[in-house]
Amino acid sequence: MQTIIDIKDLSFSYPSKKDVLKKINIKVEKGKFTCIVGENGSGKSTLLKCIVGLNKGYTGQISIDEKVGYLPQKTEIQTNFPASIEEVVLSGTISNNINSIFYKKDDKEKASRIMKELGIYDIRKKSFIDLSGGQQQRVLIARAMCATEKTIILDEPTNGLDPKVAKQIYEMLDKLKKEKNLSILMVSHDIDRALKYTDKVIEIENGEIKYNGDTNNYLTGGDIK
Secondary structure (H helix, E strand, O other): OOEEEEEEEEEEEEOOEEEEEEEEEEEEEOOOEEEEEOOOOOOHHHHHHHHOOOOOOOEEEEEEOOOEEEEOOHHHOOOOOOOEHHHHHHHHHHHHOOOOOOOOHHHHHHHHHHHHHOOOHHHOOOEHHHOOHHHHHHHHHHHHHHHOOOEEEEEOOOOOOOHHHHHHHHHHHHHHHHHHOOEEEEEOOOHHHHOOOOOEEEEEEOOEEEEEEEHHHHHOOOOOO
8 A cells, every 4th residue: 555644753842842742653545534533632733734844843754745735723724714615715726826826727627626526616606704614614625625636634624513514524525535546634533423434543642652553443442553
């Protein structure tokens, strides 16, 4: 199985808090749905930020073979965008247009296709601010996929959503994984629901890996690092 993210001996500290992450070693495999779980403050979100380059000054090595799209926690997202769904989704292509301030025809076609796949095309002219929480998450996932349809990294994508809507988000992600061979790395506190769809679990406790292996084995009490 191809490894798309390879992390070796990763350690990280904030100025106000030492040893947030301690010698983390994990591999994220292509086409797999990997879920990172753990208590609040265990280092889950910090790990994602190291991977996508938002946290600097770590020690160790992070190798990424594919471009990634990133959806941060909702608390870190401006949810009062004065923009339409279409505009928000299209903005995900910006990193592909570093030499131009205009969107290309291919970008617009890609955004339209992804909006159709995620069930938001028919409402694409609506304002982002007027959407429900579940619709906003679909839009932001579509935005991440406009950056790349190979690997997306999601931080608590169902946080604050009611159980029915959360289930729909997981089912959508599972469908994308299967149909597109999309690689998904996700942090979630919603363990009971999330692990119904994931292939692999990484559990972090106090900045260290407690479990790293198959979801089924994790659910039956296995011990793999």
